Amino acid sequence: MAYLVSHPDEVKVVTKRFGQGAANLDRYLELDGYKAVQRALELGPDGIINEMKASNLRGRGGAGFPTGMKWSFVPKESAKPKYVLCNGDESEPGTCKDRLIFEHDPHAVIEGAMIAAIAVGSHDAYIYIRGEYRYLLEIMQKAIADAYARGFCGKNIFGSGYDLNVYWHGGAGAYEVGEESALMESLEGKRGVPRIRPPFPAVVGLWGGPTVINNAETLASVPHIMLMGGKQYAEIGVERNGGTRLFSLSGHLAKPGVYELPLGYSLRKAIYEVGGGIADGRTLKAVVPGGSSVPCLKPDEIDVALDFDSMMKAGTMLGSGGIVVINDQTCIVKFALRTIQFYRHESCGWCIPCREGTDWLSKSLKRFHAGAGVAKDIDDMRYLAENMLGRTFCPLGDAAAMPIIGFVKKFREEFEAHLDGRPCPYEQHGVAADLAVLR
Amino acid sequence: MKFSEQLEARYADMLTHYPVKRSVLVPFLLYIQDEFGYVTDESIDELARRLEITALEIRNVISYYSMLRVKPAGKYNVQVCTNICCLLRGGEQMLDHARKTLGVAVNKGVTTDGVFSVEEVECIGACSWAPAMQVNYEFHENLTPEKIDRILDEYRQKAAQ
Numbered sequence: 182m183a184y185l186v187s188h189p190d191e192v193k194v195v196t197k198r199f200g201q202g203a204a205n206l207d208r209y210l211e212l213d214g215y216k217a218v219q220r221a222l223e224l225g226p227d228g229i230i231n232e233m234k235a236s237n238l239r240g241r242g243g244a245g246f247p248t249g250m251k252w253s254f255v256p257k258e259s260a261k262p263k264y265v266l267c268n269g270d271e272s273e274p275g276t277c278k279d280r281l282i283f284e285h286d287p288h289a290v291i292e293g294a295m296i297a298a299i300a301v302g303s304h305d306a307y308i309y310i311r312g313e314y315r316y317l318l319e320i321m322q323k324a325i326a327d328a329y330a331r332g333f334c335g336k337n338i339f340g341s342g343y344d345l346n347v348y349w350h351g352g353a354g355a356y357e358v359g360e361e362s363a364l365m366e367s368l369e370g371k372r373g374v375p376r377i378r379p380p381f382p383a384v385v386g387l388w389g390g391p392t393v394i395n396n397a398e399t400l401a402s403v404p405h406i407m408l409m410g411g412k413q414y415a416e417i418g419v420e421r422n423g424g425t426r427l428f429s430l431s432g433h434l435a436k437p438g439v440y441e442l443p444l445g446y447s448l449r450k451a452i453y454e455v456g457g458g459i460a461d462g463r464t465l466k467a468v469v470p471g472g473s474s475v476p477c478l479k480p481d482e483i484d485v486a487l488d489f490d491s492m493m494k495a496g497t498m499l500g501s502g503g504i505v506v507i508n509d510q511t512c513i514v515k516f517a518l519r520t521i522q523f524y525r526h527e528s529c530g531w532c533i534p535c536r537e538g539t540d541w542l543s544k545s546l547k548r549f550h551a552g553a554g555v556a557k558d559i560d561d562m563r564y565l566a567e568n569m570l571g572r573t574f575c576p577l578g579d580a581a582a583m584p585i586i587g588f589v590k591k592f593r594e595e596f597e598a599h600l601d602g603r604p605c606p607y608e609q610h611g612v613a614a615d616l617a618v619l620r
Numbered sequence: 621m622k623f624s625e626q627l628e629a630r631y632a633d634m635l636t637h638y639p640v641k642r643s644v645l646v647p648f649l650l651y652i653q654d655e656f657g658y659v660t661d662e663s664i665d666e667l668a669r670r671l672e673i674t675a676l677e678i679r680n681v682i683s684y685y686s687m688l689r690v691k692p693a694g695k696y697n698v699q700v701c702t703n704i705c706c707l708l709r710g711g712e713q714m715l716d717h718a719r720k721t722l723g724v725a726v727n728k729g730v731t732t733d734g735v736f737s738v739e740e741v742e743c744i745g746a747c748s749w750a751p752a753m754q755v756n757y758e759f760h761e762n763l764t765p766e767k768i769d770r771i772l773d774e775y776r777q778k779a780a781q
Contacts, residue, residue, distance in 0.1 A: 184748075262639070272742075272743060275704065276745070277746055277747045277748050277749070279745075280746075312685070316758075316759075350647060352647070352685070353647070353687045354685045354688070355684060356742065367646055368643055369640070369643055370640075370644065371645075372684035373684060388639055429748050431705040505747070516708075519704055523742055
């Protein structure tokens, strides 16, 4: 069971029902449950999309694409059935927020998926949950069954004449499946190898039908937008970045945890106030601010607002909202190595720059960290990573390359400290070398 | 071959979810693994027959997903995360402690009594509560070596019952 934390700066929208037993349908109904979907039925597709556009809600999976606009791309008329797909494959290292949503408020995800379906004229919504989250899949299975038992899903929902089915689906361990086209492949019973785009899922998606794919947190935000109105939701955040986000704070913090903060909140405050500052009286060395895929920031770069545009301007990304804090006792080369080993493990091998790039970077960094690096390796690693960018079907290649480029660029001196056969200046435990591992 | 009654019911229910049969494949393989301890040759052939695809296609899918295995693991598979957030909070030491305590190599083999296997895994979504591990599907978080000892003892007792 994941633990709940709290901080006075939080604005509780998505987390409003956390800790209140809302996985139970009766309790959910007491907490305004399934009112939003009825409001959506009154609004109709155009009304819903207008509210969503006004809300400035942007995709919480990582890319930050405006949700209302995404929904508006789905053609009104389609010969093939349309689908809604909730992405609950949460796997980005540093990110553990969807877990809390599924555990504490599963009906909000169902309701959000239903509203998305009504908006685009779909009658079938799928909620995909990663295989490791078995207990959450079971919570979701029960929530869906309960919603059917009351007639909230299925035929003629709320007497509207609209039929809407909601289904669960489980994964079996694959980071890459969190990418939208790979997610669809997985749901079709295949390896999660990404599809080339265009055509985009909004036109040709699941089983060839137009498909809307949204992150679980995005969909869990939707019922609240329907109830409070898009404009009011937008006002919680900043310009072009509406509402709140669940930030997963991890690493060397005194108070790690998942906190819901308004977009535009200060990264410095998130680290030093909400997260309680660096644990054990240490100091900050770096922060990876949006899940493992984004370039790190140095301590003098953290006066930045946590919204998609400000983070982009700062040379990084808001990503998945996973803020990984690294203290001064950490070896950045080791951290970079562990990062790339993850992507090497997760690369499906379909695109050569990603398959070969992650492997070469992994080998280079392993050798480098062990003290067998030469000066030329530093630039070679950066060159290799830069040449992976934009050359793959899905963003996994970019996700692997971007953090490595960042580490080499910003912590060159730490790489240089490993040269000439010197042992890693930070290695105290000596366990890393004798670990019998897959890689 | 026949699956258990429960698994057959699961299969029949899942078939109603999708416009094509093949979509049951990924989640159902995991349910098969839960029943037999791994995805057996017989169950692959059975599923191939039911879904009207080749056994090779199913094996191709199995090899993509890290949770699926075609060989037995321990009754309790101890999966320790060493990804970045766990790394920062001692994940590697936790993995090392687990393997030394149980006397079994990481990602290789099972303890002689068949109770435990140890696996190094990628991010399991417990970053804010690192270091973390899963034993089968159960999460164990904010680990210390002492906490791991207590947890393993509990599973050892459960296995003896």
